[in-house]
Amino acid sequence: MSGLLVLTAVPAEAEAIQAGLADPTVAVVPVGVGPAVAGAATARLLALAELAGRPYRAVVSAGVAGGFAGRVAVGGTVLGSRAIAADLGAESPDGFIPIDDLGMPAELLGGGSTLDADPALLAALRTAIPTATVGPVLTVSTVTGTTAGTDELIRRYPDAVAEAMEGYGVAVAASQAGVPFVELRTVSNPIGPRDRDAWRMRDALTALTAAATALR
Numbered sequence: 001m002s003g004l005l006v007l008t009a010v011p012a013e014a015e016a017i018q019a020g021l022a023d024p025t026v027a028v029v030p031v032g033v034g035p036a037v038a039g040a041a042t043a044r045l046l047a048l049a050e051l052a053g054r055p056y057r058a059v060v061s062a063g064v065a066g067g068f069a070g071r072v073a074v075g076g077t078v079l080g081s082r083a084i085a086a087d088l089g090a091e092s093p094d095g096f097i098p099i100d101d102l103g104m105p106a107e108l109l110g111g112g113s114t115l116d117a118d119p120a121l122l123a124a125l126r127t128a129i130p131t132a133t134v135g136p137v138l139t140v141s142t143v144t145g146t147t148a149g150t151d152e153l154i155r156r157y158p159d160a161v162a163e164a165m166e167g168y169g170v171a172v173a174a175s176q177a178g179v180p181f182v183e184l185r186t187v188s189n190p191i192g193p194r195d196r197d198a199w200r201m202r203d204a205l206t207a208l209t210a211a212a213t214a215l216r
């Protein structure tokens with residue numbers, strides 16, 4: 001059995017995590033941006049490790065994220081209680097319809113649009129990072145950049161604390177491989193009207209390094 005597999009989107013996130021790791025058995029791999037590339041890469045890494053007889057113990061989707069104002073501050077840390085594919089579904093004149101409500105057979109939905117974090121893995125990280133905000137993390141294919149878009153997400157997912165672009169893809173790959181999953185994010189920007197000047201990437205990467213000590 002190998003250790004933990006941590007997937008980030010970009011190399012800067014992977015380097016920030018490497019800088020804080022206390023456990024040398026943890027593998028950190030930057031796999032790209034968005035749920036499709038993250039899911040495909042995770043599935044491949046899990047399958048290769050399994051074929052080599054060294055399956056990973058658990059999978060963590062990690063990196064920076066947008067945070068919902070009032071729930072988590074920029075520079076704060078988030079542990080995802082579940083990964084939600086927030087834009088997987090259909091539009092209608094009456095609003096967004098989640099994929100789960102479209103009448104498709106359950107086996108075609110890969111577990112549905114919401115995949116829970118592994119309870120034991122989440123509990124261990126909560127203990128190790130007591131300051132983290134815990135709650136659902138949305139996975140989106142488009143970074144939210146308007147007030148209307150932000151309000152709509154809050155209406156549909158009132159408990160969500162953050163959004164990012166990879167968690168659900170990684171969670172599907174982990175679920176299909178039967179490997180525990182959790183999402184760890186640090187907040188680089190508030191979710192809201194697009195304002196690149198408001199992004200605090202350095203603060204988020206510093207927080208990621210601090211949180212990485214909990215990965216073991």
Ligand SMILES: O=C(O)c1cccc(C(=O)CC[C@H]2O[C@@H](n3cnc4c(=O)[nH]cnc43)[C@H](O)[C@@H]2O)c1
Pocket residue numbers: 009010032033034063064065066067140142143144163164165166188189190191196
């Ligand atoms: O808008 C830009 O100009 C821009 C330039 C560089 C990178 C980006 C990204 O959107 C990076 C997305 C990347 O970071 C995560 N992330 C961080 N904040 C958010 C967010 O508010 N909503 C969704 N994803 C976010 C995400 O997981 C990607 O890996 C934009």
